[in-house]
Amino acid sequence: MSVLLEFTIRSDQFKLGHVLSGSGDMRFELERIVPTGGHTMPFVWVSTERDPNEDLPRFEANMRESDSVQELLALDRVDDGGLYRIEWEGQPEGLIKGLAEAEATVLEAFGDRNWTFRVRFMDHERLTNFHNYLTDHDISVHIIRTYTFTEEGARRRDFGLTNEQREALVLALQRGYFDTPSEVTLDELAEELGITKQAISDRIRRGNEKMLRPLLLSSAAR
Structure with a gap:
């Protein structure tokens, strides 16, 4: 095992x-x-x-x-x-x-x-x-x-997210970042967390990848 x-x-x-x-x-x-x-x-x-x-x-x-x-x-x-x-x-x-x-x-x-x-x-x-x-x-x-x-x-239900990635994703979801059209910008999210725009962009991108990888790749391999 x-x-x-x-x-x-x-x-x-x-x-x-x-x-x-x-x-x-x-x-x-x-x-x-x-x-x-x-x-x-x-x-x-x-x-x-x-x-x-x-x-x-x-x-x-x-x-x-x-x-x-x-x-x-x-x-x-x-x-x-x-x-x-x-x-x-x-x-x-x-x-x-x-x-x-x-x-x-x-x-x-x-x-x-x-x-x-x-x-x-x-x-x-x-x-x-x-x-x-x-x-x-x-x-x-x-x-x-x-x-x-x-x-x-x-x-895997936690997807292996870091605390920073989870915090960024939750805030983005709550503020409507993923809505169409988006209700908040990366600059606004970054200001709320006190970090740079590049930093929150990285946390959201990598957090999304960690959640999608086990879900999509495992299903594709079946």
């Missing part, structure tokens, strides 16, 4: 987090990890609450100057950020290598200086192997909880 693990980790405890943390006040979300040809290539969403036309080029320059990064490829661009593929210089190591060796599926991973991971393992044996890998390599994580795939079914 598959088992899920939620944990947090400081960015300085794994290579990807350490490299990204040098990019300033930005937020990162791990899209997926693809092992290929002995290398592990992470796909990362990068977002900023400031001007993306200034922050993203600076992020790209910092990453390409890093000794740990062999190649950075920009794959997509949205209002407040973009999707990147990162190829490491040399063999993968640390947390990402441990996840790859345990054949884990990263369901969710996000952070800046501190990261939160939600990971699925095919069975308890692979989870144990991952735990042993962390111990052997002195990688410190804070385990939030472990639970089975069956228990995840009940959790």
Whole structure:
């Protein structure tokens, strides 16, 4: 039976987090990890609450100057950020290598200086192997909880939204943002929450994606 693990980790405890943390006040979300040809290539969403036309080029320059990064490829661009593929210089190591060796599926991973991971393992044996890998390599994580795939079914009613995403979606729904025509603008919603227009746009977009993905993709696979 598959088992899920939620944990947090400081960015300085794994290579990807350490490299990204040098990019300033930005937020990162791990899209997926693809092992290929002995290398592990992470796909990362990068977002900023400031001007993306200034922050993203600076992020790209910092990453390409890093000794740990062999190649950075920009794959997509949205209002407040973009999707990147990162190829490491040399063999993968640390947390990402441990996840790859345990054949884990990263369901969710996000952070800046501190990261939160939600990971699925095919069975308890692979989870144990991952735990042993962390111990052997002195990688410190804070385990939030472990639970089975069956228990995840009940959790899906919450769609895995962050508190900020839920707050933004509820406010947008209450104020009529999704009505046609819309009764409120993003600027007005952002002002009410005391955040930028880009920030609330990001929370609504990512919140919608989290709710739609399990509903639409699971039904499409039937």
